[in-house]
Each structure stands twice: as structure tokens, then as C-alpha cells.
Amino acid sequence: MSTLVFGHKAPDTDSTGSPILWAWYMNEVLGHSAEAVLLGEPNTEAAWLLQKYDLPKPRIIDDVEDGQRVVIVDTNNPAELPANIANADIRRIIDHHRLVAGLSTKGPIDITVKPLACTATIMHELMGDDAAKMPEWAKGTMLACILSDTLAFRSPTTTETDKALAESLASDLGVQVEIFASEMFAAKSDVSAFSDAELLRMDSKEAEIDGKTFRVSVLETTSPDQVLSRKDSLMSAMETVAKEDGVDQVLLFVVDILKEEATMLIPNDMVRSMAEKSFSTVCGDADYVVLPGIISRKKQIMPNLTL
Template sequence: MPTLVFGHKSPDTDSTGSPIIWSWYLNEVKGLTTEPVLLGEPNTEAAWMLDRWKLDKPQIIETLETGQDVVIVDTNNPAELPDSIADADIRQIIDHHRLVGGLTTKGPIEIIVRPLACTATIMFDMMGNDAGRMPDAIKGAMLSCILSDTLEFRSPTTTDHDRDVAERLASELGVQIPGYAAEMFAAKSDVSDFSDDELVRMDSKKHDVEGRTFRVSVLETTSPDTVLKRKDSLIEAIARVEKEDGVDHVLLFIIDILEQQATVILQNDQVRQIVEKSFSTVCGEADTVTLPGIVSRKKQIIPNIAV
């Protein structure tokens, strides 16, 4: 039975590409038998990446068999993993997020958590000289992951090393980063085929603060007006998702990639008060508020949520 390599639920580009990248490395360089899998449908940007580099979409799984060997990438949060993760045998964790806690392993394992913008950058470093053996499709996936997670180096999570690795990969692939990133972001911005409920859940993470559970959702786009035209129906969807997912509040941030700001939907007075306290802003009576300079959930949004 192959070791399964996967990232978090609601897979974005990094959680789609990194399992593919690391499974290639473990199979082709380390001689192991592994398989990349997903914990949900990839978002539109991730799907574009798979098509662009002619990569097979990994199998989507919902549960794990008892004793299944797994490698977890791009998360260490049990809430973002299958409910049956406690039954699996976790062999390795590679991540770039804060430590959450709650995972139990059956023995000592290798855990790599580094303060970089992207899991794929960590993998590049871990490969060492063997990174030169990556075929173009794997390099393309790695470049896509880095550009996605850094918003083409606009995100405050970006490090010089993330940029250096991306520029090296782009050079080897003969890719011009500005044009390539524009294609990626255009794919990410096309949400016309998704329902309002799907948009709310598409790129979201659960987060607890002082006894309250949040679903913190982001929609990164170069066309925020397209999303905001659906504001009224999104507010209705938020209420449904809060009830169905058993969370106290959904916080939906629409990230304008080009203007580098976030618009937050304020579906009720409680959320309005939370946003005002968390981001030192005044919301007034409007049902949205714009937060200049806010683009990163990991570094700017989740650490600041206060109730």
C-alpha cells in the first residue's frame, strides 16, 4: 500500500502542487512508493496549473484506513485533515504555518516547519542537488506554488529565498514571471462556475479564538467587483455555511491582488464588531469594509482576529 502524500482540505495551488512534487521526489529519488492525493476539489488556479503542466489530477479522498502511512504537507492542523487522521501512521510533516498541535504520531517522525512563504520552497531546499533532477512539469508545479502563495511576491510572507527559488525555476523553464503569474491569477479570478456556498468554503481555514470558532475564508482575485456583485447571495450563503459547518462566524475576505487590499463582508453586527476590534477600523453601517494592505491570511488576518 503506497504512502499517501496530501495537504489540507479546500486545496489551493500549494496544497495541490506540493503533494505532487514531494511524491515525485520520494518515488524517483528516494525509491519509495507513494501517491499524491487531495482532500477536495482543487481551486481554479490549481486546476489551471495541472492543465498547464499536463499533470494528472490526484485522486480525491475523504477518509483514511487504519494504519495508512501518510506524509502531510502545507498544514499541521488536525481541523484541516481527514477526521480519521488519528488512525493513520504519520511519517513526515512539511509545513510553513504556525504550529497548532493536536496531531499524535505512532513514533518519532521528521517534522520540517520553516518560516518561508511556500511549502514548495522548503521542498526545493530539502532536495538539495537532487532538485536539478526535477522534470519541467514538477518545476512548473513548484514555480506555480511559490507565485500563488506569495501573490507574485506581493504578500508580506514573501522572503528573498522564495523569490530566488522562483526566479531560478522560471529561468530554467524559460518562463516570464509577470505573464505567467497573470495567467494564474486570471484562472483564480474565474469563479463563475462556483455556487455561493462553494465560494465561501473554497479557500478557508477553521480558527478558534477565546471559545469561538471561525471559518476564515479568502478569495484572491484580480477582479473583486465580480465577486462583490454577488454580495447579497454570499451573505445568505455565509449564514448557511455557519449553520451547516457548526462555526460561530464566517469571515470572508475578498483579496484584491493588484491593489493589495481586502474587502470584508459584514453579514451582521457581531462580525462588524470583530472586524473593527481586530483591524482597528471603523465599519459604520455598511455591509463591507476595505482594509488597505491586508492580503495574507497567515500573517495579517488570523493572528489579528480578536473577540
């Protein structure tokens, strides 16, 4: 039986690239049978990565069977994993997010959770000297994961470890970080083909805050006007998506990568009050609020959300 390696639902670049990297390491270095899979369609930036290095899109799965051996990367949150994850045989977890209760394993396992910006950076450390065996496509994939999660070192989640590794990988590949990142961000910014509901689910995480449940959506872009021009229809879709996904409210933050600020949509009075309490701002009667310096969901948005 092959071990399935996967990240969270709504896979971004790190949750697409990291399973591919770890499956390569298990197959080619450790000599174990492994397959990278996804829990949904990769976003446009992750799709760009697959195309750039001519990588086949991993198989998309809806759930896992009882006893299936799995390695979980880039999450440890059961809400972001297959419904039957509790009955799988979890062999390892590699992550950089806060611990969330709920996962149970059949025995002791290797768990690595580090305060780094990117799962791929942690994997590089775990590979040790074997990381030197990575082919060019793997180095490019690792670089893309780091630049995506750090917003090319703009995010407050960035550590010196992430930055040094990205610069080393770029040097090995003979590419310039800013040019490589700008190509990635351009791909991420083209959301014209997606419906409002797809945009709201594209890069989102579920959270419980003061007894209410939320889908917290973040769209990182160098062209925020392309998203904000759809503001009215997006706010209408928030209510539909909330009902369909069984949450109380959808929150949307449109992150302008270049200006390093987020625009939060304000569809109702509850979100208005939440924005003012969470970010010490005043919304007035506007249906959006600009939050200067807010670009990281993990460090700046999620920890501050309050009702």
C-alpha cells in the same frame, strides 16, 4: 503499501502541487512507493496548473484507513485533515504554518516547519542537489506554488528564499514571472461557475477565537467586482454555511491582488465589532469594509482577529 501524500482540505495551488512534487521525489529519487492525493476538489488556479502541465488530477479521498502511511504537507492542523488521521501512520510533516496541537504519531518522525512563504520552497531545500533532477513540469509546478502563496511576491509572507527560487525556476523554464503569474491569477479570478457556498469554502480555514469558532475564507482575485457583485447572496449563504459546518460564523475577505487590499463583508453586528477591533477601522452602517494593505491571511488576518 504506498505512502499517501496530501495537504489540507479545500486544496489550493500549494496543497495540490506540493503533494505531487513530494510524491515524485519519493518515487523517482528515494525509490519509495508514494501517491499524491487530495482532500477535495482543487481550486480554479490549481486546476489551471494541472491543465498547463498535463498532469492527471490526483485521486480525491474522504478519509484514511487505520495504519495508512502518510506524509502531510502544507498543514499540521488536525481540523484540516482527514477525520481518522490520528489512526494513520504519519511518517513526515512538511509545512510553513504555525504549529497546532492535536496530531499524534506512532513514533519519532521527520518534521520540517520553516518560516517560508511556500511549502514547495521548503521541499526544494529538503531535496538538496536532487532538486536538479526535477523535470520541466515539476519546476513549473514549484514555480506556480511559490507565486500563488506569495501573490507574485506581493504578500508580506514572501522571503528572499522564495523569491530567489521562483526567479531561478522561471529562468530555467524560459518564462517571465509576471506573465506566468497573471495567467494563474486570471484562472483563480474566474469564479462564475461556483455557488456562494462553494466560494465560502473554496479557500478557507477553521479557527477558534475567544471561545468562538470561525471559518475564515479568503478569495484572492484580480477581478474583485465579480465576487462583490454577489455580496448580498454571499452574506445570506454565510449563515447557512456556518450552520452546516458547525461554526459560529463565516468571515469572508475578498483580496484584490493588484490593489493590495481586502474587502471584508459585514453581515451582522458581531462581525462589525470584530472588524473594528481587529483592524482598527470604522465600519459605520456599511455591509463591507475595505482594509488597505491587508492581503495575507497567515500574517495579517488570522493573527489580528479578536472579538
